[in-house]
Amino acid sequence: MGMSKDRIKFNVGGRIFETTATTLANxxxxxxxxxxFDDEWNxxxxxxxxFVDRNSDCFAVLLDLLRxxxxxxxxxxxxxxxxxxASFYGLLDHVRTAKxxxxxxxxxxxxxxxxxxxPGDGTAIRAGPDGGCCVAHGxxxxxxxxxxxxxxxxxxxxxxxxxVGWIDSDNIxxxxxxxxxxxxxxxxxxxxxxxxxxxxxxxxxxxQVKSYxxxxxxxxxxxxxxxxxxxxxxxxxxxxxxxxxxKQTDFFYESPGWSLGDADKLQWLNGKNCLLVATLFPRxxxxxxxxxxxxxxxxxxxxxxxxxxxxxxxKRVRDAIxxxxxxxxxxxNEFEDLGFIxxxxxxxxxxxxxxxxxxxxxMPDEPCYPKLALHEGQLFSSxxxxxxxxxxxxxVLTSRLRRSYGGSICDFSIGGDRLFALHSEENVFDVWExxxxxxx
Numbered sequence: 021m022g023m024s025k026d027r028i029k030f031n032v033g034g035r036i037f038e039t040t041a042t043t044l045a046n047x048x049x050x051x052x053x054x055x056x057f058d059d060e061w062n063x064x065x066x067x068x069x070x071f072v073d074r075n076s077d078c079f080a081v082l083l084d085l086l087r088x089x090x091x092x093x094x095x096x097x098x099x100x101x102x103x104x105x106a107s108f109y110g111l112l113d114h115v116r117t118a119k120x121x122x123x124x125x126x127x128x129x130x131x132x133x134x135x136x137x138x139p140g141d142g143t144a145i146r147a148g149p150d151g152g153c154c155v156a157h158g159x160x161x162x163x164x165x166x167x168x169x170x171x172x173x174x175x176x177x178x179x180x181x182x183x184v185g186w187i188d189s190d191n192i193x194x195x196x197x198x199x200x201x202x203x204x205x206x207x208x209x210x211x212x213x214x215x216x217x218x219x220x221x222x223x224x225x226x227x228q229v230k231s232y233x234x235x236x237x238x239x240x241x242x243x244x245x246x247x248x249x250x251x252x253x254x255x256x257x258x259x260x261x262x263x264x265x266x267k268q269t270d271f272f273y274e275s276p277g278w279s280l281g282d283a284d285k286l287q288w289l290n291g292k293n294c295l296l297v298a299t300l301f302p303r304x305x306x307x308x309x310x311x312x313x314x315x316x317x318x319x320x321x322x323x324x325x326x327x328x329x330x331x332x333x334x335k336r337v338r339d340a341i342x343x344x345x346x347x348x349x350x351x352x353n354e355f356e357d358l359g360f361i362x363x364x365x366x367x368x369x370x371x372x373x374x375x376x377x378x379x380x381x382x383m384p385d386e387p388c389y390p391k392l393a394l395h396e397g398q399l400f401s402s403x404x405x406x407x408x409x410x411x412x413x414x415x416v417l418t419s420r421l422r423r424s425y426g427g428s429i430c431d432f433s434i435g436g437d438r439l440f441a442l443h444s445e446e447n448v449f450d451v452w453e454x455x456x457x458x459x460x
Contacts, residue, residue, distance in 0.1 A: 026040070026041050026062075026063045027039070027040055027041075028040070028041065028044065028056070028063060028070070029069040029070070030069065030070050030071075030072055030079070031069050031070070031071045031072070032071075032072045032074055032075075032076040032079040033072075033073065033074060033075060033076040033079075034076065035076035035079075035080075036069070037076075037079065037080070037083060039083060039086075039087070041057070041061075041062075041063050043083070043086050043087050044056065044057075044086065045057065045061060046086045046087075047086055047109070047110065047111060047114070048110070050110055051109060051110035051111060052108065052109040052110050052111075053086075053109065053110075054110070056070075074105060074108060075101065075105055077094070077096070077097055078097060078101060078102050078105035078106075079105070081093055081094070081097065081102060082102075082105065082106060082109060082111055082114075082115075085111070085114055085115070085118060086111075086114070089118065090118060091115060091118035091119060099167075100167060100169070102115070103115065103167045112166075116151060116166070116437070118456065119453070119456070120437045120438075120453050120454055120455070120456065121454045121455055121456040121457050122437075122454065123395065123396060123434070123437045123438075123454050124398075124454050125395070125398045125400060125409035125411075125418075125419065125421075125439070126398075126409055126411070126418050126419045127454050127455065128419075128421055128439055128452040128453065128454055129452065129453060129454070129455055130421075130423055130450055130451070130452055131451050131452065131453045132168060132450070132451040133423070133425065133426075133448055133449070133450050133451070134164070134168055134448065134449055134451070135426075135446060135447070135448045136155065136157060136162065136446070136447030136448060136449075137162075137447075138157065138158075138447060139445065139446050139447050141157060141158050141444075141447070142155065142156070142157055142430050142431065142442045142443070142444050142447050143156035143157060143158065143180070143181055143182070143430075143431075144156045144181070144182075144183055144184055144431050144442070145431050145432065145433050145440050145441070145442035145449055146184045146185060146186060146433050146435075147186075147433040147434055147435025147436055147438060147439075147440050148165075148166075148186050148189060148212070148435060148436060149186055149188060149189050149435060149436060150165070150166050150189040150436055151166030151435070151436030151437065151438055152164050152165040152166045152168075152189075152212075152436070153433065153435075153438075153440045153449070154184050154186075154192060154212070155442060155447075155449060156181040156182075156183075156184050156194075157447055158180060158181070159175065159176045159177065159178050159179050159180055159181060159196075160173050160174065160175050160176070160181075161173060161174040161176075161181055161184060161192070161194060161210075163192065163212050163213075163215070166436060168451065171212060171213050171214075171215065172213070172214055172215040173215060174192070174194065174210050174215040175215075176194070176196050178199075179196040179197055179198075179199055179204060179205060180196060180197045181194055181195070181196050182195045182196060182197060182233070182234065182235045182236070183195045183234075183235060183236050183237045183247075184237070185237040185238075185239060185245070186212075186435075187209065187239070187263055189212065190211065190212055190213065191209055191210070191211065191212060191218070192209070192210050192211075192212050193207060193208070193209055193210075193221075193237060193245060194207065194208055194210060195207045195234035195235055195236070195237055195247055196208075196233075196234060197233045198231050198232055198233040198251075204231065205231055205232060205233050205234065206220060206221060206222070206223065206231065206232050206233070206234050206249075207220065207221040207234045207237075207245075207247055207261075208220045208221065209221070209266065219266045220266075221234075221245070221247075221259075221261045221266055221268070222268060223249055223251065223255050223259055223268060223271070224268055225251070225253060225254060225255045225271075230251045230252075230253065230255050231251065231252075232249045232250060232251040232255055233249070233250050233251070234247045234248070234249055234259075235247065235248035235249070235250075235281070235282065235283055235284075236248045236283045236284055236285050236286045237286060238286035238287055238288050238295065239263070239288065240288045240290075241288075241290060243262060243263040243264055244260055244261070244262065244263065244269070245260070245261045245262075245263055246258055246259070246260055246286050246288065246295055247259050247261075247286070248280060248281055248282065248283035248286065248297070249271075249281055250281035250282060254273065255271070255281075256273065256274040256280065256281035257271055257272045257273040257274040257280045257281055258271070258272040258280050258281075258283070258286070258295065258297060258312065259271050260272075260314065270314055272312050272314060272317060275319070278308060278310070278319075278322075279299040279304050279308045280297055280299070280308075280310075280312075282299050282303055282304060283297045283298060283299045284298055284299055284300045284303055284339075285297075285298040285300070285339065285340060285341075286298075287341060287342055289311070289342050289344055290344075291344045292311065292344065293313065293315070294311040294312060294313050294320060294321075295311070295312045295314070296309070296310075296311055296340070296341075296342045296349070297309070297310050297311075297312060298337075298339075298340040300337055300338060300339065300340065301325075301336045301337065301338070302336075306324055306325055306326045307324060307325045307336070307337045308322070308323075308324050309322065309323045309324070309337075309340050309349060309351075309361070310322040310323070311342075311363075321363060321366055322366070322367060323349075323361055323367055323368065324367075325337065335353045335357070335359070335370070335372060336353055336354065337351045337352070337353060337359070337370075338351075338352055338353060338354055338389040338390050338391075339351065339352050339389070339390055339391050339392045339401075340352075340392070341392040341393070341394050342363075343394060343399075346360075347362065347363045347364050348360045348361060348362055348363055349361045349363060350392060350394075350399065350415075351370060351392075352390045352392055352401050353372075353390075354389060354390065356390055356401055356403040356408065357372050357373065358372075358373050358399075358401070358410070358415060359371060359372040359373065360373070373415070388402070388404070388427075388428035388429055388430040388444050390402050390403050391429075391431055391432060393432065393433070393434055395434045397411070398410070398411055399411070399415055400432070400434070400439075402429040402431075402432050402441070403429075404428045404429070405422060405423065405424050405426075405427065405428055405429060405443070406420050406421060406422040406423075406429070407420070407421040407422075407429065407432060407439070407441060408420050408421075409421070421439070421441070421452060423441070423443075423450045425443070425446070425448065426443025426444075426445060426446040426447075426448035426450075427443045427444045427445025427446060428443065428444050428445070429441050429442065429443055429444070430442055430443065430444040437453065437454065438451055438452065438453055439451075439452040439453075440452075
C-alpha cells in the first residue's frame with residue numbers, strides 16, 4: 021500500500037498528541053483511525069489539528085499500543101475505562117491481543133473471579149466467541165461480555181435451563197425442561213445483549229408440534245443445531261434444526277434399549293461427519309456412548325458398560341470427549357482416572373490409565389463430577405476445586421489450576437483465549453488467561 025509519511029496532530033480532551041500515518045495505519049481500516057485514510061492509505065485532507073472529545077490518558081495508552089504493540093496501563097486508569105475508550109476507537113481486538121498470549125493451559129493465570137447473585141445450583145458455564153461467557157443458574161442465564169460486564173439476564177420463569185450454546189456473539193440458544201400442563205420447555209434463541217426471545221425451536225412428530233424437554237446441545241460448522249430431546253409420546257432422540265431459519269430439519273429417534281434423549285453430552289465430529297452422543301451415570305444406571313451418522317440414520321459406533329462386572333463400578337464414566345486425531349474417545353471417572361476407547365473397534369473396552377490420578381480419598385458428600393475439554397492439543401479435566409491439564413501423546417499431567425474459593429467446580433468452558441470455571445457452592449466463576457510472552 022502507498023503509505024503517507026505525513027504527521028498528524030490530535031487534541032484529545034485539551035491535550036496535544038503528534039504521531040504518523042504509519043502508526044495510525046496499525047489500527048486497521050475498520051478503526052476510528054482507519055477512516056482518516058483514503059483508498060490509497062494516504063491521509064485525507066485535514067485541519068492542522070483534529071479535536072477528539074475523549075479521555076486523553078487512555079488515548080496516550082492506546083497510541084503507545086499502536087506504536088509498540090505493548091499495553092502499558094498506569095495504575096490511575098481503571099480497566100473498564102480503558103476498554104470503553106478502546107471500543108470507541110475500534111481497538112478492542114488490539115487490547116485483547118496485547119493482554120493475552122496464545123492460549124496455553126500450562127501458562128494460564130487467574131485474572132478475575134465473578135460472584136453470582138444467588139449461591140449454589142450452578143448448571144453450566146459456556147465461553148462466548150468474543151471472550152465473554154454465560155452462566156446458567158437454575159432458570160436464569162447471566163450473560164457477560166469480554167469485559168465481564170453483565171448484560172440483561174435471561175429468565176425462563178422457573179423452567180430449569182439444561183444447557184446453553186452460543187450461535188455467535190449476539191445470539192444464545194437455551195435448552196430447558198418442559199413444564200407439564202403448560203406446553204412449554206424445549207429450546208429458544210435469545211439475544212445476548214437484551215435477553216429477548218427471538219424464536220423457539222419446535223419438535224414435530226407425526227405432523228404435530230410437541231412439547232418436549234431439551235437437554236445437551238451441539239453445533240456443526242454448516243449451521244446446524246443438535247439437541248437431545250424427550251417428550252411424552254415417541255419424540256425421544258436427537259433433534260436437528262437450522263440455525264438460520266430455526267426450522268427442524270431432522271430427528272434421530274431413540275432405538276430400543278438405547279438412550280439418546282437423556283444425553284449428557286453432544287459433540288460434533290467434523291472429520292467423521294458424525295455426532296457423539298453420551299448418556300452417562302448417574303443420569304442412567306448404565307453409560308451409553310455412540311456416534312450417529314445423520315446421512316443414513318445409522319449408529320456407526322457404540323459402547324456401553326451394560327454387562328460389566330460390579331467391580332467396575334468405581335470406574336463409572338462421568339464424562340466423555342471424542343479425540344479424532346487419535347481415533348479414540350477419552351473418558352474420565354470420579355477418581356480422575358483417564359480412560360480411552362478405540363473408535364476403530366466397535367464396542368471395545370476402556371483402557372484406563374492411572375498416571376493422572378490425583379484423588380487418593382473418597383469423594384465429598386456432594387461431589388461435582390469431573391468434566392472434560394479438548395483445546396488445541398491439550399486435554400483438560402476438572403476435579404473438585406481444580407482443573408488438570410494433560411499434554412503429549414500419552415496425556416501426561418503437566419499442570420493444575422486451582423482456586424479453592426466457591427467450592428467444587430461444577431463446569432468449565434474454554435473460548436476466546438480464556439478458560440472459565442464455575443464453582444457450585446457460591447456460584448462464583450473464575451477467569452483464567454494466558455499472559456503475553458515476556459519481552460526480550
